[in-house]
Amino acid sequence: MKLIRKITFPFVPIYYAVTSLRNKLYDLDIKKSVSYDFPLICVGNLSVGGTGKTPMVEYLINLLKHDYKLATLSRGYKRKTKGFQLANETSSANTLGDEPLQFYSKFKNDILVAVDSDRNNGIKTLRLLENKPEVILLDDAFQHRKVKAGFNILLTAYGNIYTEDFVLPTGNLREPKIGAKRAHVIVVTKCPMDLSENDKTSIIKKLNIKPYQHVFFSFINYAEIVFSLERSVKLNQLKDFTLVTGIANANTLVEFLKEKDLKFDHLNFNDHHDFSETDIKELETKQLIITTEKDFMRLKHYQSLKNKLFYLPIAIGLNNEPKFNKLIKDFCKEA
Structure with a gap:
């Protein structure tokens, strides 16, 4: 490179x-x-x-x-839809993109989450809503x-x-x-x-x-706890796991986990990686998977990963x- x-x-x-x-x-x-x-x-x-x-x-x-009254407006990178989309309970990473879906999953009771590659159209559409931001x-x-x-x-x-x-x-x-x-x-x-x-x-x-x-x-x-759809586990209770990242730079996360003396192997994909059927089959062979919150948005709907997939939250x-x-x-x- x-x-x-x-x-x-x-x-x-x-x-x-x-x-x-x-x-x-x-x-x-x-x-x-x-x-x-x-x-x-x-x-x-x-x-x-x-x-x-x-x-x-x-x-x-x-x-x-x-x-x-607050709203976020994103482009919706790598989503499979076009035009303006307002997040709702049926939304997925395919309809919104991973980051807007993350906003909606965490803050859906407090804010509106929308995507539109035409930001002016997105702003105008949001402001026409009855409950406008x-x-x-x-x-x-x-x-x-x-x-x-x-x-x-x-x-x-x-x-x-x-x-x-x-x-x-x-x-x-x-x-x-x-x-x-x-x-x-x-x-x-x-x-x-x-x-x-x-x-x-x-x-x-x-x-x-x-x-x-x-x-x-x-x-x-970084949080001291990882979360799945149904439960949470303290970081210091993790034994051996696979770290899966599809972000621009995973170095900071990797260093944090190493400082915790945790034992893991690392599958490092490109930013906003679109996980293929082959990727999922490989992940199915893993005993325990820790990933980022953003990557979790793209992986959580796979039932075969449900009991082994956890994410590590971060804040600034x-x-x-x-x-x-x-x-x-x-x-x-x-x-």
Whole structure:
């Protein structure tokens, strides 16, 4: 893969020019962005996957769900349906995508969960509902310039911040790093728990933030319990298991489990992997399977895995959490 990326380096200027021109047309209002008169919060990144958008959206849901009628709107990556879909009891990963299904499974009594590749259509359709949302969280919409969110949260992963990356196809950036100027808040995700103040200062310097921007650092909190559809088991009671991941970067999870001195083998698939019949047959041979919450959404309907499939929940913690929360709540009040 590294060799392929080096070979494709001559194409970087072309990709850079095309994405820069597109953004410039939006900046100059030649291509139109639609603004709305109610709070729209966008969570996204500059890079391709692996920055922790899903736990950030869940953090915002927990922060706002008691004060506002809330909805999430996602593209619904790899779903088998088209157009606008509103989650309900019959929804699956095929109709919604794995991440929206995860939102619905956890928060269906508190929020609306919708998908639409046309974000403007999705927003308008949600607002036509009788129980219309007062705040909409846009999942993975930082590059979707047809909508102008009132508040942009940009995520970048510790150890791979966007200022040290290249645009596709050699690097992982979907657009040039100057696009970060659209963010109101930048969150450096997946940080070590013991990240020093000197390290934070060094990262902030590299990010070269604008006067109006705020930087926060987040870390992953893994649960000490895994869950199936019917029961839960403490992590320290697990003996020998297979870890199954279909996420952009499983390194943090693998390191966490190793630190627990747990014995496991690892089946590592690509992000949003569409599990085939062959994959399922292989999983059926395993005694115990631990997976991520996102992967669980794609696997839980297989009856043959029901008694052996568990997921490990995660949440994020933030430094200076009160300041972050205040920024979000103040925006929602004033928008």
